[in-house]
Amino acid sequence: MDLTLSLAPMEGITGYVFRNAHHKFFGGSSQVRYYTPFVVCTYTKRIKTREKQDVLPEHNEGIPLVPQLLSNKAEEFLYTARSMAEFGYREVNLNLGCPVATVTAKKKGSGFLTVPDELDRFLCAIYEGAEKIPVTREDGSTGSLAISIKTRLGFSDVAEAPKLFAIYEQYPVKDLIIHARTRAEQYAGQPELGVFFEILSSSRLPITYNGNVFTKEDADGILARSQGKLSGIMIGRGLVEDPALCREIRGGPPATKEELASFHRALYEGYLAQYAGFHGQSSGDLVVINRMKEVWSHLGLLFADNGHYLKAIHKAATRPAYEAAVRCLFDNCALVPRTPGILEAK
Ligand SMILES: Cc1cc2nc3c(=O)[nH]c(=O)nc-3n(C[C@H](O)[C@H](O)[C@H](O)COP(=O)(O)O)c2cc1C
Numbered sequence: 001m002d003l004t005l006s007l008a009p010m011e012g013i014t015g016y017v018f019r020n021a022h023h024k025f026f027g028g029s030s031q032v033r034y035y036t037p038f039v040v041c042t043y044t045k046r047i048k049t050r051e052k053q054d055v056l057p058e059h060n061e062g063i064p065l066v067p068q069l070l071s072n073k074a075e076e077f078l079y080t081a082r083s084m085a086e087f088g089y090r091e092v093n094l095n096l097g098c099p100v101a102t103v104t105a106k107k108k109g110s111g112f113l114t115v116p117d118e119l120d121r122f123l124c125a126i127y128e129g130a131e132k133i134p135v136t137r138e139d140g141s142t143g144s145l146a147i148s149i150k151t152r153l154g155f156s157d158v159a160e161a162p163k164l165f166a167i168y169e170q171y172p173v174k175d176l177i178i179h180a181r182t183r184a185e186q187y188a189g190q191p192e193l194g195v196f197f198e199i200l201s202s203s204r205l206p207i208t209y210n211g212n213v214f215t216k217e218d219a220d221g222i223l224a225r226s227q228g229k230l231s232g233i234m235i236g237r238g239l240v241e242d243p244a245l246c247r248e249i250r251g252g253p254p255a256t257k258e259e260l261a262s263f264h265r266a267l268y269e270g271y272l273a274q275y276a277g278f279h280g281q282s283s284g285d286l287v288v289i290n291r292m293k294e295v296w297s298h299l300g301l302l303f304a305d306n307g308h309y310l311k312a313i314h315k316a317a318t319r320p321a322y323e324a325a326v327r328c329l330f331d332n333c334a335l336v337p338r339t340p341g342i343l344e345a346k
Contacts (some may be wrong), residue, residue, distance in 0.1 A: 003143075003206065003223070003230065003231070003232060003233065003293035003346070004031075004033055004175075004231060004232030005030065005032055005033070005034070005232065005233055005234075005235070005240050005246040005249060005250070005319070006032060006033040006034065006035060006208070006233075006234045006235070006240075007022065007027065007032055007034050007035065007233060007234075007236070008035065008210060008233065008234045008236030009035040009036055009038065009068050009093075009095075009150075009236075010037060010100070010236050010237075010240065011036045011037040011261070012037070012165050012291075012294055013037075013240060013294055013298075014034070014035075014036075014037060014051070014131050014240075014253065014297060015036075016053070016054050016056075016059040016060055017036065017267060017270035017271050017274055018267060018270075018290075018295070019034045019060065019063055019065070019147060020059075020063065020266070020270060021266035021267040022034075022263070022264055023062070023063045023237075023265075024266060024288075025243070025259055025262055025263040025266065026243045026246065026247060026255070027063075027243050027246065027277065028062075028067065029252075030246040030247040030249075030250050030252065031203055031246075031250075032063045032064075032233075032239075032246050033064045033066070034060075034064060034066070035064055035065070035066045035067075035068050035093055035150075035234075036051075036054050036055055036065065036067045036068050037054070037068065038068045038069065038070040038095045039051040039054075039055065039067055039068065039069050039070065039080060040070050040071075041069055041071035041073070041076040041077050041079065041080040043073070043076060043293070045076065045079045045080070045110050045121075045285065045291060047203045047305065048191065052081075055084065055087060055089075056087070057088055059085050060226075060321070065088055065089070065101065066089065066091050066092065066093050066144060066148065067084045067087075067092050067329075068093040068150065069081065069084075069092050069093065069094060069095065070095045070108055070109060070119070071075045071081075071094075071106045071108065072107050072112050073122075073124060073246055074125035074126050074129060074206060075120050076127075076128040077094070077122075077126050077129075078126060078130070078133070079093050080249070081126070081135050081145055081147070082088070082145075083128060083158065084145075085133045085134065085135050086238060088136075089135075089145075090135045090137065090143070090145065090146060091146040091147070091173070091174055092145065092146075092147055092148075093147070093148045093149070093150055093177070094126070094147060094149045094150070095108075095109055095150055096109065096110060096112055096113060096119075096150060096151040096270070097109060097110050097150050097151055097152045097183075098110060098111075098182045099152075099186055099187075102184065110151075110152050110155055110182075111183075112274065113151070113152065113154060113160065113164055113183070113223070114155045114156045116160075116163050116164055116167060118120070119167060119199070120170075120291050121163075123167065123168075123170075123171050124171075126147060127147060127171045130144055130145045130147050130177055131144045132144070132182055133145040133201060133226075138323070139248075139267075139310055143151070145322050146172075147174060148174040148175035148176070148177065148181065149175075149176050149177065150177040150210070150322075151168070151176070151177070151179070152178075152179050152181055152182055153178065153179075153181060153192055153196070154182045154183070154194060155183045155184070155267070156182060156184050157182060157184070157191055158182060158188060158195045160237065161180075161195055161199065168205065169203065169204060169205065173205050174206070174209075175205075175206050175208055175209075175231060175232065176203070176205045176206065176208070177200065177208040177210055177232075177234050178196055178208070178209060178210060178239070179191075179210040180192050180193060180195065180196040180209065180210065180211040181211055181316050182310065184289075186289045187237075188210070190342070190343060191211035191212050191224075191226075191342065193222075193342070197207065197225055197226070198260070198280075200226060200229050200230065201229070202271065202294035202339050203338065205342070206231035206232075207229070207231060207232075207236050208231055208232035208233065209222050209226070209230055209232070209233050209234070210234040211233070211268075212233070212238075212247075212341030212342050212343035213233055213235045213238050213245075213338070213341060213342070214237070214238040214241065214242070214338045214340060214342075215238070215242075215245070215248075215337070215340045216245070216248045216249050216337050216341050217251060218238070218341050218342045219233055219235075219249045219341050221342055224341070226289060230304055233249070233315075237298055238306070238338070238341065239315075240295060240298035240299060240303060240333070241298045241299060241301045242255065242302055242336055242338050243255060243260070243263055244259070245338075254335070255302070256335075257330060257335060260299075260302070260330075260335075261330055263327070265328065267295065268288070268292060271287075271288040271291050271292065272285075273332060274286050274288075275287045275291075285319050286317065287316065288319075289316060289317070289318075289319070289322050290337050292313075292322065293313065293314055296310060296313050296314070300313070300329075300338065302327060302335055303333035303334070303335060303336070304334045304336040305332075305333055306329065306333050306335055308333060309325065309328050309329035309333060310329070312325035312328065312329075313323075313325040313326060313329065331336075
């Protein structure tokens with residue numbers, strides 16, 4: 001299957017520890033591509049320490065990774081993009097989907113969609129600027145930095161889509177990743193499949209679908225309607241809930257408990273290493289436990305009759321309490337198939 005499957009960026013979850021664990025147990029063999037949660041491009045041109053740690057090549061060895069950038073100023077974007085190229089990345093991704101009010105109020109993320117003429121000028125500048133950012137391709141030849149885009153269908157209404165997508169069509173977008181919702185729709189409800197497939201049928205760009213893919217059936221349904229035109233499917237929550245989902249989409253078996261336990265161990269130990277000595281041991285432990293709870297709010301859905309056990313995980317405040325609660329869940333809960341996220345085409 002010549003289809004790219006990718007893990008969506010999810011701030012607070014899909015940082016380098018998660019990506020490494022996922023790639024090791026599920027992603028490497030299923031050729032999953034990864035995106036970082038957004039890196040903010042600032043006017044001081046300094047990348048925050050946490051965001052820098054996340055993109056450092058030594059934290060992402062052997063992982064196919066695209067750094068995602070958040071900006072509405074071409075100069076800031078290009079400065080950070082150049083830093084990414086110097087780290088060895090050949091592509092960066094522009095975030096035009098973030099729905100958070102503090103971000104959109106600054107006309108960034110999906111907020112940038114409300115000023116399409118400004119967005120057009122920004123894209124013109126960054127695509128022109130990126131031509132002057134050299135990268136070394138896999139085969140050793142020299143090229144320039146590619147830019148992909150992750151967008152929603154509009155800010156308030158899908159009626160905004162024709163103008164926005166006509167703008168994207170003018171640029172050499174490496175991959176146009178479409179979360180098939182507006183900002184107003186946040187993450188809830190059914191994706192706007194009708195609008196998505198209209199765009200897909202008329203676009204000349206490589207297009208990746210994103211939104212509510214929770215099962216192999218969801219992915220198969222999207223693929224069946226795309227008539228071979230789709231270049232990829234990006235999955236966020238579905239891949240945290242069921243880390244083996246890409247393997248299943250490629251025709252492989254679902255996750256076993258043993259695999260999930262190994263994945264969990266790698267994740268937990270990865271976070272313990274990341275936060276070792278963070279403001280003293282016990283507060284470091286709490287950061288790790290909170291990170292794990294965030295993962296469990298998704299991963300827990302894969303376990304039947306999980307209520308009592310997840311409650312214990314969410315109550316845990318120390319490492320021994322957390323570890324005991326996780327052991328109980330693995331010992332007592334069977335795995336259940338996830339329910340599809342895409343119910344019908346609009
Ligand atoms: C907790 C959380 C954090 C997210 N962080 C980002 C982010 O940093 N960048 C981004 O482009 N999208 C972000 N997203 C959106 C996801 O990448 C994805 O577009 C969305 O969840 C829909 O896909 P899904 O239905 O497969 O989850 C985030 C979503 C969630 C739930």
